[in-house]
Amino acid sequence: MSALRIGICGGGVGGLAAAIALGRKGHAVTVFEQTPLFKRVGADVNLTPNAVRALDGLAGNVAVSLRDAAARPTHRISRTWDTGEITSMLEMAEAAETRYGAPQLTIHRADLLAALQAEVPASVMRMGVRVTGIEEHGAGGGIVLSGGGVERFDVVIGADGIHSVVRAALLGPDQPEFTGLVSFRAVVPRASLDLPHLDAFTKWWGPTPDMQIVTFPLNRGQETFIFATTAQDDWREESWTLPGDVEELRHVYRDFHPEARALLAACTEVTKSALYVRQPLPFWSRGAVGLLGDACHPMVPFMAQGACMAIEDAVVLARALASVLEGVAPAGVPQALRAYEAARKPRTTRVQEGSRGNEWLKQGGNADWVYGYDAWGVALG
Numbered sequence: 001m002s003a004l005r006i007g008i009c010g011g012g013v014g015g016l017a018a019a020i021a022l023g024r025k026g027h028a029v030t031v032f033e034q035t036p037l038f039k040r041v042g043a044d045v046n047l048t049p050n051a052v053r054a055l056d057g058l059a060g061n062v063a064v065s066l067r068d069a070a071a072r073p074t075h076r077i078s079r080t081w082d083t084g085e086i087t088s089m090l091e092m093a094e095a096a097e098t099r100y101g102a103p104q105l106t107i108h109r110a111d112l113l114a115a116l117q118a119e120v121p122a123s124v125m126r127m128g129v130r131v132t133g134i135e136e137h138g139a140g141g142g143i144v145l146s147g148g149g150v151e152r153f154d155v156v157i158g159a160d161g162i163h164s165v166v167r168a169a170l171l172g173p174d175q176p177e178f179t180g181l182v183s184f185r186a187v188v189p190r191a192s193l194d195l196p197h198l199d200a201f202t203k204w205w206g207p208t209p210d211m212q213i214v215t216f217p218l219n220r221g222q223e224t225f226i227f228a229t230t231a232q233d234d235w236r237e238e239s240w241t242l243p244g245d246v247e248e249l250r251h252v253y254r255d256f257h258p259e260a261r262a263l264l265a266a267c268t269e270v271t272k273s274a275l276y277v278r279q280p281l282p283f284w285s286r287g288a289v290g291l292l293g294d295a296c297h298p299m300v301p302f303m304a305q306g307a308c309m310a311i312e313d314a315v316v317l318a319r320a321l322a323s324v325l326e327g328v329a330p331a332g333v334p335q336a337l338r339a340y341e342a343a344r345k346p347r348t349t350r351v352q353e354g355s356r357g358n359e360w361l362k363q364g365g366n367a368d369w370v371y372g373y374d375a376w377g378v379a380l381g
């Protein structure tokens, strides 16, 4: 069989990683991304060793670019909201590299996108093009573009994020459930803080499960990222870019340990987003149309695995579709997409549910099942 023509809807973290992995397997890839130009929006991406190992396997200059831009947390620490007591401390940098073959890296989302986009030939990217729907054919699929045109491919991948158009086309309207929580995100210069543990990934566990502050280094340690949640019923906007109120954030955390309050005192602006949960989907593909990343397993951020799962998906998808070229999957693309889903879904469902439970590494524990996963080696049915 000759190379597959693959259309990817969405050029975010998962879409770009898939474009690289599929391109390197010999497929002809086109990425449709609605944003005309990636701006420095969003903030953090936490790449635990499972994701770094998957990215390193993409080869090219990915590993070097990531390490140039990222920070490398020394530890993963859990602390108690009022006393500041450390309830668990996991070594991450060299220890993770030895144990899992890759370190943890924390990186601005824009730097991760830049590192990935640099590996995708410009001819592959169709920037500023919005997908409005898909058409399913006996063999292959069509991507409907906002201008009204339809482009046909052997495989269509929906990597179009949390509000996926491709998911809606396959499974009908989204059914998100509001958690009652809102999240705040901020990035502050490291120099504005005089606190211990700024080189670590630290989670402050609040008096109730709705309250937590997570902080870690970004931009080679020159910046500190801050994430916090609180219960709030009257804010329902799910967005990465809407501004929030810094004073409101400080007020919510006024009884926290002074070191936690000092983090919030340094924030000059924050974004605010409602948190929704979605149930695992009944299926991720139909015929030659499949889903990847947040489009098929959106999760609340309490295990910080959203981007990591999208990256793992990209690698396993490319491996599954390689079997079509190699003639291993006689029924071709639909069977390869089902093999991809079968390999991935138990894991992403477990991470979705673990994130919702929000107990990850609260009292220590073994992180191997998450951080030790090898997307390049996992068995494909």
Ligand SMILES: Cc1cc2nc3c(=O)[nH]c(=O)nc-3n(C[C@H](O)[C@H](O)[C@H](O)COP(=O)(O)OP(=O)(O)OC[C@H]3O[C@@H](n4cnc5c(N)ncnc54)[C@H](O)[C@@H]3O)c2cc1C
Residues within 6 Å of the ligand: 009, 010, 011, 012, 013, 014, 015, 032, 033, 034, 035, 041, 042, 043, 044, 045, 046, 109, 129, 130, 131, 132, 159, 160, 161, 162, 163, 164, 165, 185, 240, 292, 293, 294, 295, 301, 306, 307, 308, 310
């Ligand atoms: C602007 C933005 C900022 C973010 N900031 C953060 C952050 O600060 N912290 C964090 O933890 N996570 C953030 N995320 C989410 C995080 O990147 C994802 O959860 C994770 O990387 C999963 O990747 P994904 O590829 O599945 O989805 P995403 O990375 O969300 O990528 C989806 C891509 O699809 C594009 N797209 C969507 N709909 C269409 C369409 N109809 N046609 C064409 N293109 C489309 C989007 O523009 C986006 O580039 C952000 C996502 C976005 C889009």
